[in-house]
Amino acid sequence: MIPLMHYVLFSSALLLIGGYGVIRNRNAIVVLMSIEIMLTAATVNFVAFAEYWHDLTGQVFALFIIAIAAAEVAIGLAILLSLYKQRNTIELDMLDLLRW
């Protein structure tokens, strides 16, 4: 039996890795992937606590998150595709129309 603390530390590490990826990367696709990693961190937490409390609700939530993540990736990729068509780039530091 793996103690709860390990799951929590693991998911925290995933969250930080994902956050680092979001902040540091310029490529929009990699940023999208990093966001997926952050979502995974949350999913891990849900599953771990569901096991800990013997409550299935957390596992159901995990299924929801996976479904929503798939939809979100679809929308995100569609946005990036149309962005690429318009601006011919998906480098985030090139997309600075709202810059001061």
Added chain:
Amino acid sequence: MLEQAWLIPVLPIAAFLLIMVCGRFEPLRSRFVASGGWLALIGVGASSVLSLLVAWEVFTGGHGPYEKTWTWFEGATFAFEGGIYLDGLSALLLVVVSIVSFLVVMFSMGYMADEGERRIRYYAEICLFVGVMHGLVIANSFLLLFIFWELVGLCSYLLIGFWYEKPSAASAAKKAFLVTRVGDVFLLFGLVILFNTFGTLRYSELFADPAVLAEHATELKWATLCLFGGAIGKSAQFPLHFWLPDAMEGPSTVSALIHAATMVKAGVFLVARAYPLIVHSPDTALYIAITGGFTAFIAASMALVMYDIKRVLAYSTISQLGYMFLALGAGAWAFAHAGGDAYAEAHGYTAGMFHLLNHAFFKALLFLGAGAIIHAVHTQDMREMGGLRKAMPLTSTTMGLAVLSIAGVPFFSGFWSKDEILATVRHNGEVEPIFALLWMMALATAAMTAFYMTRLWMMTFTGPPNEKAHEAPAVMTVPLCILGALAVISGFTIFLGEGFASYVHYGHHTLQNDWALLDHILTASGTHLSIAAALGGIALASLLYYRSPTQAERPERARFILDNQPTAWLHHFLTERLYISRFFDWFGLRCWDVGAAACNRFDLVVIDGAVNGIANGAIRSGERLRRLHTGFTGHYASYSLGGLGALVILLRVVLPLTGWSP
């Protein structure tokens, strides 16, 4: 008839509305240009007839004041009651205003004939002027009087600035309005004091109980001084006298109306109306007398050297108004000094009002005559006139009557009233030395009056005949003749019925036999002195300024005045109008502008500084803060993550350490 007295002001105001509304209506416009004068004449004439009937009823009725009130609106503690109040004083003013205004409107139909479409405005404003003056006279409370008082000021502003495209007329109108406003503020203060003290401004309630008035002597002193402040502004007394000569920029008919019937007489009327209050304050009475006597003296001295015919008349008005105030003040002082004696009578009151009546006729005549002259020769400078006697026989004769009257030649109207005033002041002088001094000044003023009026007549009418000038049309000469007759006979009202004093008097009145009165007047040494002063002034002026018909050059007999150093200096001093106007200009430019500059600086530095500072702060902080918007997604993400971290640290670490629990 007394119940219908409210129609007196309403009729001219209705004529004003009719002329103003229909005159602006394009299809009727051309017709109203011609008929506006007739409408005005009918409106003013109807109210004049009504005034005379009402005055007749008041004078012959013999009963106390008649009052009729209507409640306009009611508050929790105060009901505003408009209404009419008729006694000998208001009846006298009704007579003066109605006769003079009717004749002036009639004269205007000839005088203003060349003014075209502007006559609509002129007639409308004249009607309003007459209407509000009637309203002022018959008002039943100081509050209603104040409303009409302000309207009179407005009308004078409009009419003095009638030729508003002339800068001098526009500025004269503004000057008249602003200077009289200074007095109006005092009047308002006085009314506030009265209302705070007695809780009412209605004459009948205020004057009802002399005992209550006597208890509040201090309040009454300040209130009456403030009321007199209003009269100083309106009646152009020192030190607010300098607007009146500038007000000559309006048409001569307007000057006649302002000087003889409306506007300046309002100040005298106010003081006479407030008499029951003033007699409880000898200080105010003395101040009124001193102001009047001093103003009469300096205004007459300035009139000596003026060359503008209307300015001479303007200073003469100021001087004569000073006489009236001197009389009113002296009468009130004597009455207060009598200390509640049941048989005390304010002779000065009667004398002042008598002079008001006489002055109205001869001054209206003088101004209308001056108007006829200006109409004929198109100049106001007396040095360019002369020799008009042949060309304008009616004008010269009627003006001659007015000159004799104002100079105080025996049996003309000015003689009777001026003599009454001098006698009253001299009588006071036996008790109070100041009045003796004022009496001497008044006597000197009488001599100067005779001098400058004769000078005016001599410079205008004598000399080689002026061929170009011609007599005015009948619509102008008829009013002159009527006023000429009135200027001679109005003085005899002193013997009318049981004497003028039995109609207009304050306090106890003893009936006097006419013959005894005549005997008293003609044998008094004061009368002889005033006759000597008048004749001396006339003789000196005739000697200096008479020009025979063959004498083309203007006589240089007055040359010695300018040749000698002290008299030349005095002449210059008077020509500069005692430097009073200069002083006020200097005062305005130097002292007032310093204050204005300080205010301007305060505005620029403090107010604008605060506003601009806040705006600049916002702009600068915006400049700095907008650099957070890098447009790079990573930065936004790190802000939100950093914010999350900060929240976690705050809720989980900092707040538990401080002992706070959600």
